[in-house]
Amino acid sequence: MDFTFTEDQLLFAESIKDFLQNEVTPESIRESWDSETGRSQDLWNKMVELGLTGMLVPEAQGGLGMREIDFVLIAQECGRVALPEPIVDTAMVVTPLLKDLVDKDPRCVSLLEKVATGETKVAIGHAANDLVSDAHIADYLLLTQGHQIHLLAKADVDLEAQQSVDPSRKLFAVKWEANDETLLINGSDGVGLLAATLNRAAVGTAAQLLGLSEKMVEMTVQYTQDREQFGKPIGTNQALKHHMANCAVKNEFAKAVLHRAAYTVTEKPVHGDFAVSHAKLAAGEAANLAAKNSIQCYGAMGYTWECDLHIFMKRAWALDKFWGHSGFHKYRLHQWLMNPNAKIGAEMTFGEQA
Amino acid sequence: MDLKYTDEQNAFRKEIRDWLAANVPAKPLQSFDTAEGFEQHREWEKKLSEGNWGLVTWPKEYGGRGCNLVEWLIFEEEYYRAKAPLRVNQNGIFLLGPTLMEYGTPEQKERFITKMAAGEEMWAQGWSEPNAGSDMAAIRSKAVRDGDDYVLNGQKVWSTRAVFADWVFCIFRTDPESSRHKGLSFILVPLDTPGITVRPIPQLDGLPGFAEIFFDDVRVPLENRLGGEGEGWNIAMATAGFERGLMLRSPARFQETAKRLVALYNAHRNDILDLSIEDKVVKCFMDAEAYALTTYQTACRLMKGGKIGPEASTNKIFWSELDQMMHETAMQILASRAELLPSSPAAGDVGTWLDGFLFAQSGPIYAGTNEIQRNIIAERMLGMPRK
Numbered sequence: 001m002d003f004t005f006t007e008d009q010l011l012f013a014e015s016i017k018d019f020l021q022n023e024v025t026p027e028s029i030r031e032s033w034d035s036e037t038g039r040s041q042d043l044w045n046k047m048v049e050l051g052l053t054g055m056l057v058p059e060a061q062g063g064l065g066m067r068e069i070d071f072v073l074i075a076q077e078c079g080r081v082a083l084p085e086p087i088v089d090t091a092m093v094v095t096p097l098l099k100d101l102v103d104k105d106p107r108c109v110s111l112l113e114k115v116a117t118g119e120t121k122v123a124i125g126h127a128a129n130d131l132v133s134d135a136h137i138a139d140y141l142l143l144t145q146g147h148q149i150h151l152l153a154k155a156d157v158d159l160e161a162q163q164s165v166d167p168s169r170k171l172f173a174v175k176w177e178a179n180d181e182t183l184l185i186n187g188s189d190g191v192g193l194l195a196a197t198l199n200r201a202a203v204g205t206a207a208q209l210l211g212l213s214e215k216m217v218e219m220t221v222q223y224t225q226d227r228e229q230f231g232k233p234i235g236t237n238q239a240l241k242h243h244m245a246n247c248a249v250k251n252e253f254a255k256a257v258l259h260r261a262a263y264t265v266t267e268k269p270v271h272g273d274f275a276v277s278h279a280k281l282a283a284g285e286a287a288n289l290a291a292k293n294s295i296q297c298y299g300a301m302g303y304t305w306e307c308d309l310h311i312f313m314k315r316a317w318a319l320d321k322f323w324g325h326s327g328f329h330k331y332r333l334h335q336w337l338m339n340p341n342a343k344i345g346a347e348m349t350f351g352e353q354a
Numbered sequence: 355m356d357l358k359y360t361d362e363q364n365a366f367r368k369e370i371r372d373w374l375a376a377n378v379p380a381k382p383l384q385s386f387d388t389a390e391g392f393e394q395h396r397e398w399e400k401k402l403s404e405g406n407w408g409l410v411t412w413p414k415e416y417g418g419r420g421c422n423l424v425e426w427l428i429f430e431e432e433y434y435r436a437k438a439p440l441r442v443n444q445n446g447i448f449l450l451g452p453t454l455m456e457y458g459t460p461e462q463k464e465r466f467i468t469k470m471a472a473g474e475e476m477w478a479q480g481w482s483e484p485n486a487g488s489d490m491a492a493i494r495s496k497a498v499r500d501g502d503d504y505v506l507n508g509q510k511v512w513s514t515r516a517v518f519a520d521w522v523f524c525i526f527r528t529d530p531e532s533s534r535h536k537g538l539s540f541i542l543v544p545l546d547t548p549g550i551t552v553r554p555i556p557q558l559d560g561l562p563g564f565a566e567i568f569f570d571d572v573r574v575p576l577e578n579r580l581g582g583e584g585e586g587w588n589i590a591m592a593t594a595g596f597e598r599g600l601m602l603r604s605p606a607r608f609q610e611t612a613k614r615l616v617a618l619y620n621a622h623r624n625d626i627l628d629l630s631i632e633d634k635v636v637k638c639f640m641d642a643e644a645y646a647l648t649t650y651q652t653a654c655r656l657m658k659g660g661k662i663g664p665e666a667s668t669n670k671i672f673w674s675e676l677d678q679m680m681h682e683t684a685m686q687i688l689a690s691r692a693e694l695l696p697s698s699p700a701a702g703d704v705g706t707w708l709d710g711f712l713f714a715q716s717g718p719i720y721a722g723t724n725e726i727q728r729n730i731i732a733e734r735m736l737g738m739p740r741k
Contacts, residue, residue, distance in 0.1 A: 001424045002356045003654040221736045233739045241732030252668040256647035346431035346609035349646050350357045
């Protein structure tokens with residue numbers, strides 16, 4: 001039993017944190033809102049150079065051959081800066097799916113190689129979401145229909161841009177037609193891959209939500225130190241302290257849940273759905289409370305476009321509903337726990353032991 | 355990261371499971387807040403000690419097993435799974451014991467730890483006073499040096515287990531000129547010393563779970579002071595750290611309650627009209643699971659040399675509010691029978707939920723109220739301004 005990250009994992013996450021804090025700021029995000037794509041190719045290239053797009057790509061396809069548990073801390077850091085670029089979806093959702101398809105379809109081999117080198121971008125649609133994010137900058141799209149997974153070039157689909165409350169989010173309704181050529185996988189294999197994809201994506205999203213939540217608490221604490229009323233910082237008031245303390249409790253108790261979920265999708269033990277849905281709900285709850293309590297502590301400033309809080313708040317509101325909204329994940333928990341044969345009890349926390 | 359138990363850990367689990375299966379009394383003991391129940395629990399402590407299961411995390415030199423924190427968690431899981439009796443000496447073994455190991459003289463360790471480990475001496479805690487509750491630094495009870503003795507005068511209150519315990523560990527003001535955190539000392543007092551009056555205070559369940567203690571010219575030798583004179587505050591804070599941190603509230607207790615809650619829900623689900631109840635049951639279960647995972651993660655981090663920081667204050671809020679939520683939900687499920695004592699002829703399967711519900715009301719209050727914990731989190735963990 002070792003519920004800790006390795007020194008290497010921690011150091012790498014720390015270095016990516018430093019990189020992201022330097023590169024992705026509220027100012028750079030606001031600039032991106034006025035750009036055509038809302039995305040920076042320059043930043044993407046740097047992230048490719050750091051190995052982020054290839055982290056979970058097998059070494060045979062030029063990647064680092066790492067696993068989901070190696071990426072979860074990085075996904076938290078992506079959330080902390082509200083990174084607009086779809087690095088979490090690429091590294092933690094798209095490439096593991098392509099990897100699972102390598103033996104089924106040779107196109108996936110070359111795609112993996114090109115995603116790792118940064119030459120190609122792939123967006124992904126899934127029944128859990130009505131829309132596809134970042135389809136406009138993608139060269140290819142992985143799309144699903146029933147139990148089937150298809151691969152289409154962007155030229156072969158119609159994109160209809162939607163506008164999100166979060167100006168950084170780029171969402172598209174995709175019109176497309178399936179044919180034998182686009183089909184990658186079908187049947188029960190497809191069902192398994194779609195389920196695994198959803199679980200990986202939900203963990204990646206939960207990680208971003210936790211990062212966002214911690215960031216909102218951090219910036220709000222700073223604001224309550226700087227802002228004075230009645231001749232003293234507003235943060236001296238117990239009501240505000242307790243708002244922030246409540247957020248800290250939620251954040252602290254979402255961490256281990258998230259890391260267990262990341263471990264679970266890496267190792268795929270029996271109760272993966274339960275661990276993943278728990279993580280998505282815990283992180284979503286933490287981020288929603290952080291948003292609510294933060295805007296309350298900021299007061300009228302928090303309700304403005306000028307204040308940076310909304311960059312993080314809106315991302316949290318959006319991601320809480322993406323890759324499985326709370327109803328979906330609660331339903332899975334209910335199904336699991338209320339099953340009369342559910343194996344529950346303290347000794348089952350980590351699943352059945354041999 | 356490797357979330358599987360090792361073969362040794364699985365073997366350890368089996369060893370404790372087998373021992374408990376053979377030794378846990380078939381009939382539940384009476385409450386340790388009755389004279390008879392207290393003696394029953396004292397006997398149980400001796401039995402645990404004979405099996406060398408009383409103090410698994412204590413070092414072997416003090417009569418423990420030297421278990422690491424993961425083994426401790428496994429022990430607790432099996433302990434609650436077996437429905438073994440509550441630990442009547444928890445003030446001693448979880449709070450004073452570790453404090454003695456850190457601050458005690460060799461003679462004090464020999465004298466006090468040995469008897470505590472053998473299950474022979476039971477301890478109460480004497481910190482709060484009528485005017486020193488959350489504001490503990492306002493302590494006024496005095497210890498005045500007289501030759502080789504301290505002469506104690508004053509009053510302590512909310513002393514858990516003091517009605518039937520043998521000893522009490524207290525904080526007294528040894529420097530009459532001092533104020534607040536300075537000039538306090540940590541003193542160990544036998545409860546049968548002349549001049550001590552213990553007045554039981556019945557708790558919500560009507561039993562004397564705690565007491566007021568009056569000190570009227572009570573003499574104890576100087577060597578009953580733990581740590582240096584005037585260092586009482588720092589030692590008390592270290593003790594409170596044990597209380598708030600990992601040791602007092604192991605996750606297994608809440609996981610066991612959550613499991614019972616799921617069973618209670620399933621037994622009543624056809625009669626339940628309130629659709630939110632199932633959601634609460636699931637939420638309780640998840641939170642108990644979250645508490646366990648977080649404790650495991652902390653335990654593993656500590657085993658690798660990490661330290662407990664101010665984030666430990668989040669623990670107490672989390673488990674105490676979870677305990678309340680679980681018991682509130684059980685009360686809702688039991689509906690009009692929820693108020694019945696188990697002795698009622700119509701009680702049916704109400705079991706011990708009412709006892710647990712009453713006890714859960716104390717969680718957010720004792721060991722530093724949750725409001726104090728929130729202040730600590732805001733100020734020491736998040737860095738919000740004090741003034």
